[in-house]
Amino acid sequence: MGSSIPTSVLSAKQTARLSIDCSSVSRQxxxxxxxxxxxxxxxxxxxxxxxxxxxxxxxxxxx
Known part of the structure; x- marks a missing residue:
């Protein structure tokens, strides 16, 4: 009937690698x-x- 959409869950370690350190970036x-x-x-x-x-x-x- 309906198709399921696969989802992925990132581990905390993977999420940490993907995060960007914005503390040094100033955007106006x-x-x-x-x-x-x-x-x-x-x-x-x-x-x-x-x-x-x-x-x-x-x-x-x-x-």
């Missing part, structure tokens, strides 16, 4: 609210000087 999120200006954006400049940067822009036609 910069939210562009109205425009995508980057050449004079103080928030982007501050974030870029302190580590990795992820940028977020959501196009909201209602706003």
């Amino acid at each position: 999120l910069v939210w562009f609210r109205k425009d995508l200006r980057v050449h004079d954006n103080p928030a982007l400049a501050a974030a870029a000087s302190s580590g990795e940067v992820s940028a977020l822009f959501v196009d909201d036609p209602v706003a």
Whole structure:
């Protein structure tokens, strides 16, 4: 009738090997609210000087 989906369970040792040490990684999120200006954006400049940067822009036609 129904097919079963095999699942795997990782041991604690396997999980420890797969985990990433994020303590030394600094990532900043910069939210562009109205425009995508980057050449004079103080928030982007501050974030870029302190580590990795992820940028977020959501196009909201209602706003």
